[in-house]
Amino acid sequence: MIREALPMRRLALIAVLTTPLTVAAAPALAVGAGEIGGWGDAWGEDQAPNPAQPSRPRATIPAAQPAAPVAAPQPAPAPAPVQPGGWGQAWGEESAPEPAPARTRAAIPAARPVAPIAPMAPAPIAAPAPVQPGGWGQAWGDDGVPEPPQPRRATIPATAPTFPTASTPVAAAPRAPAASASDIRGWGDAWNDDAPAEPGQTNRPVRPVSVQPAAAEPEAxxxxxxxxxxxxxxxxxxxxxxxxxxxxxxxxxxxxxxxxxxxxxxxxxxxxxxxxxxxxxxxxxxxxxxxxxxxxxxxxxxxxxxxxxxxxxxxxxKDGVGKELRVLLSDRSRMAAASGIRSGGNRTDFDKAVYTACEPCRNQPDRRPLWEAKAVRITHDQEAQVIEYRDAWLELAGIPVAYTPYLSHPDPTVKRKSGLLAPTMGLSSSLGANITVPYFWAIADNQDITFSPRFLFPSSTATKVSTPETLDDAQDSVLQRVVLAGNHRWIGRSGEATTNASLTQDRHTAATRGHIDSEGRFDLDRTWRAGYQLQRTSDGTYNSLYGYPINSNRPWLTTRPYLEGFGRRNYALVEAMAFQGLRPTDDDDTSPLVLPHAMFSHQSHPNSRGAFWTVDSDMLAYNRLDGVSARRLSSNVAWNRPFRGKQGDLTDVSVSLRGDGYHSDHLNENQGSATAGRVVPQVAANWRYPFVRDSATMPQIIEPMVMVAASPNGNNPRSIPNEDSLDSELDDVNILRANRKTGLDRVEGGLRGGYGLRWSAHPRRLGYVAAQVAQGWRAHADSTYSERSGFGDNLSDYVARFDYAPTGNISFLNRVRLDKETAEVRRNETRISVGSPILRADVSYYRFDTTESENLTFPSKQVVTYTLSSQMTRHWAAQASAASDLSDNGGPLGWATKLIYSDECFAFVTNFRRSYIHDRDILAGYELTFNVVFRTLGDVPFNVF
Missing domain, CATH: 2.60.450.10 (Lipopolysaccharide (LPS) transport protein A like domain)
Structure with a gap:
């Protein structure tokens, strides 16, 4: 018995008779959701059920028209000839069955159930009359009501008494794309063979999928x-x-x-x-x-x-064998094989196979991929989510470059999996030869650890430090030859944390060296958040020498646990801080331990006239083993209101009252403890008057600015220690502030102010240009400013800023401080960028004169850096850079070059650096780094010198 159905796209009329059967495609008809096959097939018999019996919903056939009843057909003189593929083949007979008497053909409404009846015995069949293929007699084949045409689907029923009630709809699958990677060439070419391998030529016998026939059973x-x-x-x-x-x-x-x-x-x-x-x-x-x-x-x-x-x-x-296989994985990587064996629905063994992650060349699809891995056997274990290679060669541009008897990597369904990562090899003048073999451990879905032990093979010229403390080069412990390093990552619903750490022993002194760098953040609720930062190292050069940089550009490390809260108009912070200096002159005994530091800020809602209140409070306590220790309590309350003049000028007025209290120890050699306090009322106003000139070619804005502030003089007694107000540098940012000091330990007093002019223009086709110049003044001298600070007397130096960006390919920024009397440059910061990605040049220049601030001197510095970069093609890029110290005792600091190739499956990066800096046990020298990345296989970095 057979049940046929018409497709939604291509329609076939099926007849269930004893004449030969051929199912052909025909135009599609509208079909109901619950349509089934013919009557005889649906009931496992050769006749239709009683119309009163329920059935699955049937679709309405728009083409069917009612017809008058006809008499039973007369026996035909001879059966019609049988064509191959017709009903005779389907039923194994030589003649077609006689068509049943036709009944009135009526449209069958869709999804209309009928009452059930018991199956009836088949009616006697008279001699068959000639029937044209596809006619109604063939379509019915019994005395029942005609069944509507069905989709182009066939259901082969089992002899089992029941069927599953449904099946999974089959999604449309893509046709085979153009051959890619190695599968576009013959296997004889891939394996230096002239003919493709047959499935029987694999390393192990091809396992037949078909099971052995069952024992003989009765025909029925x-x-x-x-x-x-x-x-x-x-x-x-x-x-x-x-x-x-x-x-x-x-x-x-x-x-x-x-x-x-x-x-x-x-x-x-x-x-x-x-x-x-x-x-x-x-x-x-x-x-x-x-x-x-x-x-x-x-x-x-x-x-x-x-x-x-x-x-x-x-x-x-789930099980099968095939030949001339090609596989497109979900991440667009490809495999091809001469033959393959599939077992269990989750494991496929490919014999004489090739794997690559490279896309086929669009212009030359027959071109060999940039890289491919060839193996005698490739196994894709979907249950273990791994792809394994046996006797594999890695080829680059068709040239074998590496061999391994075994290789494995996760398949595209894996995001994280435990296992060995690609090793890193290096050779440096400071460490000698070394190799790092990392292992990744996926502890859980939300955390993992990467162990990265580095094995050292020192040479006689590596890290020869000429100091009296240098001991014999004999290496007595294993830890002197190994650097134990690791990284732990955790992420949860309420936060995340990352930790990097390492440990070793110095090869010459056997001293223990290492570092830890950890950071975490945890959201306690919608208002409060906790976190920490932990940065410590054994000495100032360890991280640079062993290549474990800490993400900080400052010459010190910070350890900081904290708790902070965010309100709509409030902010609160409680923290503790410890510092470690990395410079040769830094001493841990003089570094402060801050415990605690708390601050609170609040801003009220503005009233109908725009006025609002602000409250800022701060509490600080710090201690030293050698030096000043102090406690500070500070609070500032301010009333603020903006005013808008009738002519369009804007004025911001602020009236504030601030109070500070201090208790300090060891402020100087002759004083044990001291207590000090101050109250600082202040009135300040900022006025600006923007003028706008609208133009079709270049709109402009000119804005004069004036700041005036007044507070009592002499609010910086020597009994108040200075910890956070050491930087008194004037620039374009703070020149027009009421308090130009950083931090809270020092305040600016007396009658003071500043004035300046800001201009900007927006040419329609030339981008943006802006300039600003300003100068500060005060009525009385202030001892907290040194002569070299730029504000040694009543008038400050001029500070200016100039920005120019005519197009996206050109930008210019200059920030400068000019001597108020000689116009000599005291500080200059310039950045220029010219060019497009094809060729771009960047120059940065920094110059700082010597500055002083309360017993501290910051030496002058003059540095210039050059960078030339080019995105030569879609895949190739290059970069060169250099830095030089232009001061009297300076010289070249170093230079570097970089060459990059990157495409969808392969990346190659090489760096060559030359450093002229010698810092304690870090030697000046060269460094050459290779980093090769094969997508899906991992990276293979290599360091030289």
Whole structure:
């Protein structure tokens, strides 16, 4: 028995008779959601059920018209000739059955149930009359009501008493794309062989997928084939093994004697989430084996797609063998093989296989990929989520560059997996030869650890430090030859944390050296957040020498736990801080330990006139083993209001009252403890008057600015220690502030102010240009400013800023401080960038004169850096840079070059550096770094010198 259905796209009229059967495609008709096959097939008999019996919903056939009843047909003189593929083949007979008396043909409404009845015995069949293929007699084949045409799908029922009630709809699967990577060449070319290997030539025998035939059974009770459900049913929950096979094709032929279903033309088979597409398919129902040929495509639930010329599979599509295989993985990487064996639905062994992550060249699809891994056998274990290689060669541009007897890497479904990572090899003048072999441990979905032990192989010229403390070079402990390093990452619903640490022993002194760099943040609720920062190292040069940089450009490390809260108009912070200096002159005994530091800020809602209050409070306590220790309490309350004049001028007025209290120890050698305090009332106003000139070519804005502030003089007694107000440098940012000091320990008093002018223009086609110049003044001298600070007397130096960005390819920034009397440059900061990505040049210049601030002197510095970069092509880029100290005792600091190649599957980066800086046990020298990245395989970095 056979049940056929019409497709949604291509329609075939199927007749269930004893004449030969050929299923052909026809124009599509509207089909209901619950349509099923013919009556005889649906009930397992040769006649239709009583119309009162319930059935699955049936679709309305718009083309059907009512017809008058006709008399029973008379016996025909002779049966019509049987054509191959017709009903006779389908039923194994030589004549077609007589058509039943036609009944009135009426449109059958969709989804209309009828009452159930018991099946009836088949009616006697008279001599068959000549019937044209596709006629109504063939379409009915019994005395029942005619069944509407069905979609182009066939369901082969089992002899088992029940069927699964539904099946998974088969999604449309892609046809085989253009051959890619190595699969576009013959296997003889890939393996230096003249002919492709056959499946039988693999290292192990090809395991047949078909099971052995069952023992002989009576003709009436053959072995139950895998059930095939109607294509229009929905999926059901349950074991995958019980899900029926779903088949669609242009032509379906069922040989009942042999138990073989043959499908031709756009064949699609769905089972357990997998889809098989082929030109021709033969399904042996007794042995549950499918044989597919011609543009075979197998789509996995993971997104992997396999292409072949020939495939033999079990009915559940889990086991099989194939030849001339090509695989497109879900991450767009590719594999090709001469043959392959599939087992269990989750493991595929490819013999004489090639793997690459490179996309085929669009212009030259036959071109060899940039890199590929060839192996005698490649195994893709989907359950273990790993791809393994046996006897593998890595080829770069067709040239073998590396061999390994075994290689494995995670498949595209894996985001994180425990295992060894690519090693890093290096050679430096300070450490000698070394190799790092990292191991990644995926502890859980939200945390992991990477162990990165580095093995040292020192040479006689590496790290020769000429100091009296240098001991004999003999290496007595294992830890002197190994650097133990690791990284831990954790992320949760309420926060995240990262830790980097390392430990070793110095090769010359056997002193323990190491570092830790950790940072975390945890959200306690919608208002409060806690966190920490932990940075410590054994000495000032360890991180630079061993290559464990801490993300900080400052010459000190900070350890800081904190708790902070955020309100709509409030902010609160409680923290503790410890510091470690990295310069040769830094002493840990003089570094302060801050415990605690707390601050609170509040800003009220503005009233109807825009006035608002602000409150800023701060508490600080710090201690030293050697030096000043102090406690500070400070609070500032201010009333603020903006005013807008009738002419468009803007004025911000602020009236504030600030109070500070201090208790200090060891402020000087002759004083033990001291207590001091101050109250600082202040009035300040900022006025600006913007003038706008609108123009069709270049709109401009000119804005004069004036600041005036007044507070009592002499608010910086020597009994108040200075910790956070050491930097008194004037610039374009703070010149017009009421208090130009940083921090809270020093305040600016007396009558003071500043004035300046800001100009900006926006040319329609020339980008943006702006300039600003300002100067500060005060009525009384202030001892907190030194002569070299730029504000040694009543008038300050001039500070200016100039920005110019005519296009996206040109930018210029200059910030400068000029002597108020001689206009000599005291500080200059310039950055210029010219060019497009094809060729771009950047120059940065910094000059700082010597400055002083309360017993501290900051020496002058003059540094220039040059950078030239080019994105030469889509894949190639280069960069060169240099730095030089232009001071009297300066010289070149170093230079570096970089060459980069990067595409979708491969990246190559090489760096060559020359350093002229010698810092304690860090030697000046060269460094050459290679970093090769094979996408999906990992990276292979290499360091030299």
């Amino acid at each position: 009770a053959p072995k139950a084939p895998r059930p095939m459900a109607p294509a229009t049913q929905d999926s059901v929950d349950g074991d995958e093994a019980e899900e029926p096979v779903r088949l669609t094709a242009d032509q379906i032929i069922h040989d009942r004697e042999l138990g073989i279903v043959t499908a031709k033309g756009r064949v699609e088979v769905g089972q357990t989430g997998r889809t098989l597409i082929a030109d021709t398919l033969s399904y042996n129902l007794k042995h549950d084996v499918m044989t597919a040929s011609g543009n075979v495509t197998l789509v996995e639930p993971t997104g992997d797609t396999m292409f072949a010329e020939y495939f033999e599979l079990t009915g559940d599509l």
